Amino acid sequence: MQSQLDGVKTGLTQLNGALSGIKEIRQWIKEVDEMYVECSELTSKLGGVKVVANEHSQLAAAVENLKHIFTVPENIRQTEEHINNENYLLAHKGLMELESSRDDLFYELHKNPSNNPSDDILLKKYFEKVEALSEMLFRQIKSLLLQLLNAVQTQPALVVTCLRIIEREERLDRKFAERKKMSGFDAPGRPKEWKKQAFEILKKSATSRIEGSQLEDRSEERMWLVRHLELIRQNVFSDLRIVKHICTPCFPPDYKIFTTYVRIYHDALQKHLEEQIESGLEQNEIINLLTWLSEYSGPTCLGHPDLELKTSNIPALLSAKTVDRLQQDFMQTLHSNIQIWMSNALDSDFKDWHQDAEPDAGSDGYYQTQLPVIIFQMIEQNLQVSNQISKDLTSKVVLICVEELQDFVDIYRKKIQEYKKEHSVDRRTPQYFFQYLVAIANNFHKFKDYAQELESGIQEVRLSNLKFETTSSTSKRRFGRHNTFQRSPCRIQ
16 A cells, blocks of 8 residues: 555656646747747848848859869860770769869859849850760760670770769769759759660660671571571570679679670560561571570570579560461461472372382382382471470471371372273283382381371370370271281282
């Protein structure tokens, strides 16, 4: 009970002290209000003093800048000389001093506008060469950035100097942006945005590098696109390796120069390839491009261990829609070409059936012609090409080939029937009718063997089981209508 009473007593004492403090503060505020009332009259009484003070502040600023004003022509000459001698840090120091003098004087005019407009015109004319010096210095920096990958290997110190200057200008841009918010003063030539312009220069350089890799066009060289894409791959890999190992130490970390360069090259290359596609590509060029796309992200370019890039984080060069359109164009042309190739091969074989010589015999001594070899070599070559592009495309090409083989069986049968009719009309022609008939029968046996080899060779292709079994079994059945399939190859003794 005693401790509770002591606590209440202490609390009352503190409340009493707080009340006394509040009364004192209230009295002080009242006295201050009375003093402010008395001081308000001084505003009108000291108006003249204020005018004189403003005049003296302008004079003080003028006196402060007199030294710089009088030395402006000499400073301009020295700064220009430093730029020409590639002493960029000294040149930028002189440029900043000149700009500081100019900006201070313009700021004073901004605070205390002159009734005489000639003052502003006079200052602008007096300092007009300062802005020209700034442009001159940036032209030198621009020239260096356009050749950055060479300059960083031969003149790394100069590259670092230029980057330091760009960073200084970025800080000055921010400083004057803040001043503009505070006072409304807009400094001449600000913001310069040299950093933004520097990145635009790097983009332009990358675009030129890619476009410069095209040495000829279709009219001059049939393999122009292959050569062009290979040069692009070599240049991109070489340039990115330089950026990774040489440029990165020279650039400020916040530039993320390697990642930035990868994006710049990727964007420039994407635009360039889209332009090439829009201009129209032939079938072999479509194949070359689709094959190259996998090489670009593979171990010979972006996926090389030296670059240490996660290619999974890099977007595709071409959209899925564009790739699909290219594949559709390729398959459409391939379908037509396969029909033409098979037809030509069969026409050539049909002519051979009328030769005045027996058909060739294979290593096993059986009569045969080259038709099965030609047909399936053509199929195998197209599968190899499509497999370099993608497994999905290979699946589609397989289906096209199987479909065409099915149609080929019917055409082949008609040719055989035509051949038989010719012999029925005149038993003396063709001279080696029976030998070639045996060769044709043996060809069907070869067709069956090749078809089985084709089926076993494409098991890795991820076709739908239903699709593949349907098409392949249909093909077998159509070949299997000929009894030769169930017998050994024939030979006339």
